[in-house]
Amino acid sequence: MEISYFPGCTLKTNGRNFEGTALPLLELFDIHAKELDDWYCCGVSFSQSADNLMQQIAPIRTLVKAKESGNTRLLTLCAMCYNTLQRAIFFIKSDEDKRDIIHDFMYREGTKFYGDEVEVVHLLTLLKEIGSEEIKKRVKKKVDEFKIAPYYGCMLLRPKEVAIDSSNAPEIMEEILEAAGCETTYFPFKTECCASYQIVNNSEIVKARTKKIVNSAVKNGADVIVLSCPLCFYNLDEIQIEIKKEDKNFKTIPVLYFTQILALLMGIKSEVNNFSLHYIDPTPVLKRKGLL
Amino acid sequence: MEKRMTVSSQNFKNEDIQKLEEISEVNVYSCYQCGNCSASCPAFEFMDMPPHQVIRAVQLGFIDEILEANTPWICAACISCTVKCPRGVDIAKLMEGVRQVILRKGIDHLNINEIDKKLREQLPQIALIANFRKTIL
Secondary structure, eight states: OEEEEEOOSGGGTTTHHHHHHHHHHHHHTTOEEEEOTTOOOOOSSOOOOTTOGGGGHHHHHHHHHHHHTTOSEEEEOSHHHHHHHHHHHHHHHHOHHHHHHHHHHTGGGOOOOOSSSOEEEEHHHHHHHHOHHHHHHHOOOOOSSOEEEEOOOSTTTOSGGGOSSOSSSOOHHHHHHHHTTOEEOOOTTTTSOOOGGGGTTOHHHHHHHHHHHHHHHHHTTOSEEEESOHHHHHHHHHHHHHHHHHOTTOOOOOEEEHHHHHHHHTTOOGGGGOGGGOSSOOHHHHHHTTOO | OOOOOOOOHHHHTOHHHHHHHHHHOOOGGGOOOOOHHHHHOTTGGGOSSOHHHHHHHHHHTOHHHHHHOSHHHHOOOOOHHHHHOTTOOOHHHHHHHHHHHHHTTTOOSOOGGGSOHHHHHHSOHHHHHHHGGGSOO
16 A cells, blocks of 8 residues: 655654654555655644734645645654644635635645645554554564553644544553553653743753653653654653753653654664664663563 | 733723734633633743733733733643633634734744754754744744
């Protein structure tokens, strides 16, 4: 099966370990993710001002590209791309007048987008559709006493109309990881914000958030945190180094994309994990648990 | 000492309040001040005016207080508040409205050149691009 794929900017740089593990993983299920030709930045944060339609053009252009690809489904890995594209679809479906203005503006681009032609699918949703049985069949390694704390953050769950699972108590990542034979642990901060882009010039907020999130995961016995957002990944991973400098008693925890764990369990060569992109080295715990 | 604020019909006619309603399309009068938004806000402790107070200030037309607050610049649009609001007030959207009212006056909240070069190269692009919502560009 072939599915159109929108990587977004970060998966080609900081998130190479995400793309690098996700795509070979899909090949195991005979799913080929075909990258869109000549894709644009999705705009990252969905524009919320009602009177400025210019900011909607970037995600809509990508959706137009997806429509032109002929495939009705568009796969995303990055949580922020998922959120922006999915909300752009809701936007264009729900307001005919604004849709007409956007169509008029884009008249030279030929293809018009109405919202129903393309379905944006996040990798977690795709894996859930594939099902526990198929996931189980492909697992080659068994792990014992390896506790994983799935962290969802915001963009996969909020607002409610784009949530890939319950926006209060999601379980989708747990279901997939447990199907692969992992043990997951609940921690109350799994749907809390990491402070997102405040890392650029308000990193104190990210630091405070990460401290709470990490402490909560550690207290609940987690060996690693797994997630699906490249910005959460950077925030939770990098800032732990800063926190550790200030607080010697702070216990760090490795952060990984959920696909890295699945790829290791399914016997995909470990080089695709690009462990050099991690700030808190996950290799000692992975070796200890027999995954490396 | 707390600053004394006077409710006046003049406040409601304020151009910025009208602009804010136009940009955000949020009906702030639905809010009954339960405070769920502030309780669920992950960055509450960094704000000098919690989200529910921002809404109250909009209801009463206290535009200066809203424009001076750091709240919209601390908000990272995580949408926790909007999801928790029992009255369906889209607070995240209102915050974007406040940012836009200020930015459209030509007042910037981010100087891209001041971002440390090393940090700029190290950060994921999505952080930089999302943070551009603090600037006029």
